[in-house]
Amino acid sequence: MRFSFLGLGNMGAPLARNILLAGGDLTVFTRREDCARAFAAEGAVVATDRKELAACDVLCTCLPLPEHVRDAVLGASGADGLYAAMAPGAVHLEFSTIDPATAKTLMQAAAARGIAYVQATVGKTPQMALRREEPLFVGGDREAVHRLLPLLEQIGRPHDVGSVDAACAVKLLSNMIGMANLAVLAEGLRIGAAAGIGSHALLPLLQDTGARSFQMDVRGPWIATDDFSPRFSVDLAAKDLRLGCAMARSWNCDPELTERAFAAFGRAQEAGLGGEDACAVFKAGR
Structure with a gap:
């Protein structure tokens, strides 16, 4: 062919x-x-x-x-x-x-x-x-x-x-769940810092609990070492979250939590972090 x-x-x-x-x-x-x-x-x-x-x-x-x-x-x-x-x-x-x-x-x-x-x-x-x-x-x-x-x-x-619906949805759902998890991880690490526990110390403790996730294993160490070089950028994460939320609404589903994660990545874009890795959402936290 x-x-x-x-x-x-x-x-x-x-x-x-x-x-x-x-x-x-x-x-x-x-x-x-x-x-x-x-x-x-x-x-x-x-x-x-x-x-x-x-x-x-x-x-x-x-x-x-x-x-x-x-x-x-x-x-x-x-x-x-x-x-x-x-x-x-x-x-x-x-x-x-x-x-x-x-x-x-x-x-x-x-x-x-x-x-x-x-x-x-x-x-x-x-x-x-x-x-x-x-x-x-x-x-x-x-x-x-x-x-x-x-x-x-x-x-x-x-x-x-x-179907093409399913072929598109699986990837969008993967990124909706993964990026929402990353936004929560970033928030947790910021709260940990407020408690006096740095990311280097907190991550190993969390990895032995129910908080452990792919994003924690992969992007947690990048956050801890201030490594925000782009692998999958904030801009791409925001794009997929936007598409995923629109997909959910088109099927009369309410993507309430994903939309909150989308807002977090939107703040990262507004802060000029769009070209950095998605874990740069950590730097745009409130």
């Missing part, structure tokens, strides 16, 4: 390389010359125009925001995006963290042109993608999902969750 890939960032680049390792015929587009040279050296065709990506069997996208994906495949008018140039029978394989409403809009627009839509939302980190261990939450066109599963099993760890 001929694959095209748009979005060679921290997550997209290792996924695209995994397609090459799996033997896929890959065309990529990037404006970064160093990235283009690296992929050309590894055997990919580097397109000079994004429109060239439409000549494929499977278009892959891994972009930061829902609107980036929508603009790429639909364009400003719905007639000047990649869908308009793709052949009927092609597949759009979408890896980005987007909301269910956007995914359903894309699926409907793709179906109108005879294109199958598959959402394969990435679950964890670029490091796991490099090791081909990235969880992929997969949903969408049934025939296309079954056709792509052998490839997905070579580039990550796919979980077929059925």
Whole structure:
């Protein structure tokens, strides 16, 4: 199969390389010359125009925001995006963290042109993608999902969750829960400091209690050592919390606690911390 890939960032680049390792015929587009040279050296065709990506069997996208994906495949008018140039029978394989409403809009627009839509939302980190261990939450066109599963099993760890709603929701729920937990952890560490217990001393004590969590194990030490270099930024955390809260409200669920966490990350953005790691929410506490 001929694959095209748009979005060679921290997550997209290792996924695209995994397609090459799996033997896929890959065309990529990037404006970064160093990235283009690296992929050309590894055997990919580097397109000079994004429109060239439409000549494929499977278009892959891994972009930061829902609107980036929508603009790429639909364009400003719905007639000047990649869908308009793709052949009927092609597949759009979408890896980005987007909301269910956007995914359903894309699926409907793709179906109108005879294109199958598959959402394969990435679950964890670029490091796991490099090791081909990235969880992929997969949903969408049934025939296309079954056709792509052998490839997905070579580039990550796919979980077929059925629908595009579910494929988007699992990742958003993961970040809603994880980032809310991080906001509470940051608050707890600030309260601990007020009690005279520094983070270095408090974290080992908490890790032997019911307070222990993934965020405590991973980001707790970063907070304690003032390490706020971006792995997953405040801006990205806030984006996912915004999408998750909107998703919940669209299904008549009240994301009361998540919205409080969202407000905490909003304060971190207002404090100019958007580009730092999500654990910088610690620095924006009241």
